[in-house]
Amino acid sequence: MKRYGPKTVRQVPPEFQNIYAHGVGISSPQQLLFLSGQIGIAPDGTTPSSFEDQCRQAMDNVEALLEDADMTLAHILRVTYYLTDAKDLPALTQIRRERWRAEQAPAVTTLVVAALANPDLRVEIEVTAAI
Template structure:
């Protein structure tokens, strides 16, 4: 099966070194790959609790994305497009740190990060929407 291909052409601004493991300008998904579209995940744990600080909410939102990946027989390295919605620009440095610790990859996804005025509930500080793709087959399911 063909592999996913990252595109970072020299005709675009070069991704700074600290972001090279967490950002690609583009990702090409070959025909026949399995795609998983993950709805925006917020920092709500399985019991419905929401932390009141950015880092634990972000960690939970990432765990929720990872749970969806596992359910589809995928992993974080299969992420091809991630969109982050934050309610405070001051949290960007913490987001970068968490991404580097948890989702750094030699094949990073395409990424968009937006600072928005609000999310669906006032206590939500981050929402993560993602798309994953793999050329591996999977026979499981939930």
């Protein structure tokens, strides 16, 4: 995988370099994985009320799917985060730094949307990964 950030584009600030890359490319992947958006619902069907707990559960779900595909966080090319409240952006950034900090960060898009499929949901995480 190769990360892209030419000098002709604003450079990623140091505090975001381990959680964000402008672009990520691959050549001849052996395996390409597209995960559907993962939400903060636990295997038993419960949904935590807090944004932080939902975010951590959605990350747990992503990690379980990666493991099932014999991949790790290091194989993530792109992440899209959907949040229903802009006030949760600082918490998302903190949790990303705690959980998904990487020497080679993925390409990232974060969107604040009016709602997700269930009104109790506060975050959804979509991932593309490759080996």
